[in-house]
Amino acid sequence: MPLKNEPIKQEPQIAFFKELNEPAILKVECQDEIITANLSDGRIVSIPKAWYKPFREASLDQLTEYELLPQGKGVYFSQIDEYLPVKTFTHGLNSSCC
Numbered sequence: 282m283p284l285k286n287e288p289i290k291q292e293p294q295i296a297f298f299k300e301l302n303e304p305a306i307l308k309v310e311c312q313d314e315i316i317t318a319n320l321s322d323g324r325i326v327s328i329p330k331a332w333y334k335p336f337r338e339a340s341l342d343q344l345t346e347y348e349l350l351p352q353g354k355g356v357y358f359s360q361i362d363e364y365l366p367v368k369t370f371t372h373g374l375n376s377s378c379c
Contacts, residue, residue: 305353306367311344318370321353326370335363 304320311317316336317327330336336344336358343360350357355366 303354303367303371306349306356306370307353309347309349309356311341313341316344316365318356318367320367320370328365328370328373332374333363335361 304322304324306318307321308319309316310319311330314331315327315329317325319325330339339358339361344358346358346360348357348359349355350364353367355364357364
C-alpha cells in the first residue's frame with residue numbers, strides 16, 4: 282500500500298496498446314469479387330469489393346497497381362485513388378476507418 286502523498290502506480294490502458302499492435306498487411310491480391318490481404322499475424326482475410334463503390338466499379342487491371350503503406354498499415358490503389366486501412370480487413374464494415 283502506498284504511503285500518503287506517494288503516487289499510485291497505474292497500469293497503462295490495454296485498449297491503447299491493442300491499437301498499436303495491429304497486424305501489418307504483407308501482400309494484397311484482387312479477384313473478381315474480393316480483395317484479399319495476407320497479414321503479419323498469419324491471417325489471410327478477404328473483403329467483398331461490393332462493400333465500396335470505387336472497388337466495385339474498378340477493373341482488375343486497375344487494382345493490380347497498389348502500394349503498401351509504411352508498416353503495412355494500409356494499401357493504396359493508385360489507379361482509382363483509394364486507400365484501404367488494415368482495419369477494414371480486421372474489423373470489416375464495423376471499422377471506423379471508411
